[in-house]
Amino acid sequence: MTPASASGGPEVLIVTGMSGAGRTTAANVLEDLGWYVVDNLPPQMLRPLAELVGRAEGALPKLxxxxxxxxxxxxxxxxxxxxxxxxxxxxLRVLYLDTADDVLVRRFESVRRPHPLQGDGRMLDGIEAERDATSEVRGVADIVIDTSEMNVHQLADAVIKAFSENESGRILRVTVMSFGFKYGLPVDADHVIDVRFLPNPFWIPSLRDLRGTDQPVADWVLGHDEAETFLDRYVYALEPVMDGYDRENRHFVTFAIGCTGGKHRSVAMAVELARRLTSAGVTASAVHRDLGRE
Incomplete structure (x- = not known):
C-alpha cells in the first residue's frame, strides 16, 4: 500500500533536534494549531503511520x-x-530545533536531569553524541530554529508563524458563556460580565417563556441603546487584551456573561459578542451553561 501522497493526502511534519531545544513546546503549539501529534515515534514506524493516516480519509489532515x-x-x-x-x-517537512551547547547545559542543570546520551560521562559528552547522531537530519531539514536566545513564548511564536494557516498567526480561541448569577459563577471564567443592567425580557409576557436564542428576545435585548453601546465599547476594550493573550501564548479564554437566570439577556448578549469577535478575526463561539434550567 502506498502512503498518503502529496495530492490529497495529509501533511506530515517531523519535529526533531537537540534534547532541551524545545521539542515539547513545539509539539504543544502544533497540537493547538490542529495538528495530530505523535511523540517519540521510532523512525521505522513512520511508513506504517503514514499509511494508516492515508486510510483515515482526511480525518487527520496534518500529522x-x-x-x-x-x-x-x-x-x-x-x-x-x-x-x-x-x-x-x-x-513531508522537517523541523529541526537547535541550541548552543552552553545553553543546553544550563537548561539540563536547571531541571536536574541528565542528558539522554551522556551515560556515565559528562553532559557535554551526551550533547556531542547527539549532535553527531542528528547532523544528517539537520542537513536535510526544511526549517531550523535556533532557540538559544528564546524563551518558551518566543519559541511558540516562531512555530506559530511557521505553521499557522491563519495569516494573522493568532490561534486564540474564545468561548463566550452565558450563565445565571443565581446558579453561581462559572469556575473556568477568565472574564465575568454582568448584563443585569439591561432591561429584563422576563417582565414582558410575550417574551417570558422564550429564550435568548429566540429572535424576538434577541431583537428586544439588542434593540436597547445601552446594549449596543456596551458591546461596541467592550469589543474595543478587548483589543489590547487579545493582543496580550497572543503575546503570552494564551490559546483558550472564557468570557462569562451573566444575567439573573441565564435565560434571556446573557444568552442574547453572548451570541452577539461571539459574532462580533468572529467578525474581528477571533475564533469565538457561544455556549449557554444554564439555558433550560428553571
Missing part, C-alpha cells in the same frame, strides 16, 4: 511526529526513512 534520540540507535534510521517517504510522494 506531526516527534522523533528524537530517546530511541537511541533507532534514530539512525530517521534520515533513510525520510528519504524513502519523500521518494514515495508523501508531503
Amino acid at each position: 506531526a511526529v516527534v522523533v528524537d534520540v530517546r530511541g537511541r540507535a533507532l534514530y539512525h534510521e530517521l534520515a533513510p526513512s525520510l528519504k524513502e517517504l519523500r521518494e514515495q510522494g508523501v508531503t
Whole structure:
C-alpha cells in the first residue's frame, strides 16, 4: 500500500533536534494549531503511520511526529526513512530545533536531569553524541530554529508563524458563556460580565417563556441603546487584551456573561459578542451553561 501522497493526502511534519531545544513546546503549539501529534515515534514506524493516516480519509489532515534520540540507535534510521517517504510522494517537512551547547547545559542543570546520551560521562559528552547522531537530519531539514536566545513564548511564536494557516498567526480561541448569577459563577471564567443592567425580557409576557436564542428576545435585548453601546465599547476594550493573550501564548479564554437566570439577556448578549469577535478575526463561539434550567 502506498502512503498518503502529496495530492490529497495529509501533511506530515517531523519535529526533531537537540534534547532541551524545545521539542515539547513545539509539539504543544502544533497540537493547538490542529495538528495530530505523535511523540517519540521510532523512525521505522513512520511508513506504517503514514499509511494508516492515508486510510483515515482526511480525518487527520496534518500529522506531526516527534522523533528524537530517546530511541537511541533507532534514530539512525530517521534520515533513510525520510528519504524513502519523500521518494514515495508523501508531503513531508522537517523541523529541526537547535541550541548552543552552553545553553543546553544550563537548561539540563536547571531541571536536574541528565542528558539522554551522556551515560556515565559528562553532559557535554551526551550533547556531542547527539549532535553527531542528528547532523544528517539537520542537513536535510526544511526549517531550523535556533532557540538559544528564546524563551518558551518566543519559541511558540516562531512555530506559530511557521505553521499557522491563519495569516494573522493568532490561534486564540474564545468561548463566550452565558450563565445565571443565581446558579453561581462559572469556575473556568477568565472574564465575568454582568448584563443585569439591561432591561429584563422576563417582565414582558410575550417574551417570558422564550429564550435568548429566540429572535424576538434577541431583537428586544439588542434593540436597547445601552446594549449596543456596551458591546461596541467592550469589543474595543478587548483589543489590547487579545493582543496580550497572543503575546503570552494564551490559546483558550472564557468570557462569562451573566444575567439573573441565564435565560434571556446573557444568552442574547453572548451570541452577539461571539459574532462580533468572529467578525474581528477571533475564533469565538457561544455556549449557554444554564439555558433550560428553571
